[in-house]
Amino acid sequence: MNLRSSVDIITEWDIVAARQLGRNEAKDVGFGTVDQARITTAISELARNIYLYAGKGKIEIRQITDGNLKGLLVIASDKGPGIADVRKVMEDGYTTSGGLGAGLPGVKRLMDDFKIETVLGEGTTISASKLLR
Amino acid sequence: MNISVELQTIAELHIKGLIGGEIDAFTAPILREKLAEVTLQDNIHVELNLQDVSYMDSTGLGVFVGFYKSVIAANGHMELTGLSSRLKRLFDITGLVEIMDIQARDEEVKIDETV
Amino acid sequence: MPQEFKRQYREILEQYTQRQTEHNLYEGQNFSRQLIQKNISPEEVISIHKASLEELMPELPNNVWHSFDLLIEVMIRYGLALKEHQTLIKKQENFRMEMELASNVQQTLLKTKVPEMNSLDIGMISVPAKEMNGDYTHFLNDDTTVGIAVADVIGKGIPAALCMSMIKYGMDSLNGAETEPIVVLDVINRIVEKSVSDSMFISMFYGTYDTSTSVFTYASAGHEPPLFYCAKSNSFSELQAKGLLLGVIPNVKYEQHSISLGKDDFVVMMTDGVTECRSKEGFIDQKTVMDIIESVRDQSAQDMVEYVFHKLEELQEFEQRDDFTLVIFKKK
Numbered sequence: 001m002n003l004r005s006s007v008d009i010i011t012e013w014d015i016v017a018a019r020q021l022g023r024n025e026a027k028d029v030g031f032g033t034v035d036q037a038r039i040t041t042a043i044s045e046l047a048r049n050i051y052l053y054a055g056k057g058k059i060e061i062r063q064i065t066d067g068n069l070k071g072l073l074v075i076a077s078d079k080g081p082g083i084a085d086v087r088k089v090m091e092d093g094y095t096t097s098g099g100l101g102a103g104l105p106g107v108k109r110l111m112d113d114f115k116i117e118t119v120l121g122e123g124t125t126i127s128a129s130k131l132l133r
Numbered sequence: 134m135n136i137s138v139e140l141q142t143i144a145e146l147h148i149k150g151l152i153g154g155e156i157d158a159f160t161a162p163i164l165r166e167k168l169a170e171v172t173l174q175d176n177i178h179v180e181l182n183l184q185d186v187s188y189m190d191s192t193g194l195g196v197f198v199g200f201y202k203s204v205i206a207a208n209g210h211m212e213l214t215g216l217s218s219r220l221k222r223l224f225d226i227t228g229l230v231e232i233m234d235i236q237a238r239d240e241e242v243k244i245d246e247t248v
Numbered sequence: 249m250p251q252e253f254k255r256q257y258r259e260i261l262e263q264y265t266q267r268q269t270e271h272n273l274y275e276g277q278n279f280s281r282q283l284i285q286k287n288i289s290p291e292e293v294i295s296i297h298k299a300s301l302e303e304l305m306p307e308l309p310n311n312v313w314h315s316f317d318l319l320i321e322v323m324i325r326y327g328l329a330l331k332e333h334q335t336l337i338k339k340q341e342n343f344r345m346e347m348e349l350a351s352n353v354q355q356t357l358l359k360t361k362v363p364e365m366n367s368l369d370i371g372m373i374s375v376p377a378k379e380m381n382g383d384y385t386h387f388l389n390d391d392t393t394v395g396i397a398v399a400d401v402i403g404k405g406i407p408a409a410l411c412m413s414m415i416k417y418g419m420d421s422l423n424g425a426e427t428e429p430i431v432v433l434d435v436i437n438r439i440v441e442k443s444v445s446d447s448m449f450i451s452m453f454y455g456t457y458d459t460s461t462s463v464f465t466y467a468s469a470g471h472e473p474p475l476f477y478c479a480k481s482n483s484f485s486e487l488q489a490k491g492l493l494l495g496v497i498p499n500v501k502y503e504q505h506s507i508s509l510g511k512d513d514f515v516v517m518m519t520d521g522v523t524e525c526r527s528k529e530g531f532i533d534q535k536t537v538m539d540i541i542e543s544v545r546d547q548s549a550q551d552m553v554e555y556v557f558h559k560l561e562e563l564q565e566f567e568q569r570d571d572f573t574l575v576i577f578k579k580k
Contacts, residue, residue, distance in 0.1 A: 195402040227470035228492035
């Protein structure tokens with residue numbers, strides 16, 4: 001089973017659409033309310049980053065399986081400026097909203113698995129997944 | 134922990150500043166930031182009045198030396214005025230009085246050049 | 249694990265909704281300690297609350313259940329902020345430990361041995377205000393001559409400490425105790441001027457004492473002038489020497505002076521941690537410092553510096569604002 005769907009992020013309203021899609025998929029997989037809220041918060045954060053720093057991009061949501069476990073994979077991709085220092089942005093307290101638990105370290109905490117690929121001047125792709133346990 | 138820094142452009146390329154309070158390790162960063170706001174154009178003249186400075190330690194001295202260096206780099210001129218005898222002594226001891234334009238308060242203008 | 253928490257919480261909640269005693273609330277408070285210890289996030293706590301209510305009061309209207317979903321959503325960020333806070337605290341603890349280590353390394357690196365000389369009694373004390381000392385003292389000696397450097401890096405803490413290692417290596421590159429003070433200052437000034445940032449400066453005093461002639465020769469790079477005590481006239485004077493701080497400009501002319509020491513005469517070298525002492529009433533003036541020193545002039549140089557430190561510490565009500573260094577050379 002490999003269901004996929006996506007939302008283009010162009011305006012701030014698209015962040016809500018991406019959340020809605022993520023929540024529907026999370027419910028469909030069988031995640032409880034708390035995990036649904038965690039996944040949508042992660043999606044919010046990723047979509048907001050696209051909106052703020054890249055201008056436009058895409059949030060893609062896939063249902064996945066890992067052995068017996070079902071889960072959700074979120075892929076945020078953009079063709080924006082890329083991230084110069086990945087280690088820095090992954091550091092706690094670095095983001096401008098430092099101390100508020102936001103930013104990419106927050107996404108990493110909310111999800112089980114987190115990958116980031118970025119090329120300066122070409123764009124960034126972030127994949128984050130969570131399994132239903 | 135109190136310091137006041139008021140900067141005023143009184144003419145083209147002429148800036149006057151009035152500094153008051155205590156300049157120590159806690160307040161020196163505030164002074165440094167304020168002075169960094171000065172746009173250092175060619176031939177700028179910066180006159181800083183320290184008449185209301187009640188205390189200054191070596192950290193404060195560091196701020197003025199740093200600022201002096203950047204003013205000189207811009208072909209400008211920095212002048213410190215209204216120094217109390219205590220402040221003046223700091224600039225004397227450190228030898229800075231030899232390279233900077235420093236004026237003590239009126240009652241103590243005579244600069245002791247004897248060795 | 250969450251199952252166990254759910255069971256416990258449900259019990260506390262059931263008791264409280266029935267009786268509303270302070271004891272129930274106290275149990276709730278203790279329960280929160282466990283939750284924090286086990287890293288249970290706020291959103292999870294709300295979800296436990298909701299689940300417990302579902303069992304205890306299933307008849308509650310739907311809109312109440314929905315309201316919990318909103319609250320869970322709102323609390324997610326609190327959970328993240330809490331986790332971030334926890335890692336930052338851990339990081340801070342690491343920094344603190346590294347600082348301690350660095351300060352030990354500094355102490356080992358900059359350790360200097362007070363030399364034993366035949367006709368000269370030497371006393372030294374150097375106490376940092378924070379972990380890292382911004383004052384630096386270094387002795388160089390052979391059989392007849394002893395050289396002394398007292399330096400103060402403007403600025404405190406780590407940057408000052410790093411800067412000091414530079415002086416140390418500069419000093420190590422010199423040819424022993426007999427190097428002339430103005431040469432020493434010139435060498436160190438060139439090193440510092442090249443390598444230090446624009447707002448960092450060092451004041452340094454360098455002196456050499458020749459035991460065969462009893463002459464003290466010295467030069468100063470913007471440093472606090474030492475005090476000279478003449479036993480015969482029972483009076484103090486300042487050992488003035490013109491010279492600019494190290495690191496401001498590359499070529500500086502330093503003045504070199506000499507003074508001859510008689511029996512029981514002594515030279516007091518210090519940093520501004522001594523002269524800039526402040527008590528509640530204001531500055532502790534030079535006269536006070538002189539009086540304190542004079543009152544113990546008959547003691548050994550080491551006893552003298554220790555006494556002066558404790559006395560000034562007392563006057564400042566034990567609030568040391570700056571690094572404090574005092575060295576006394578006393579002719580036996």
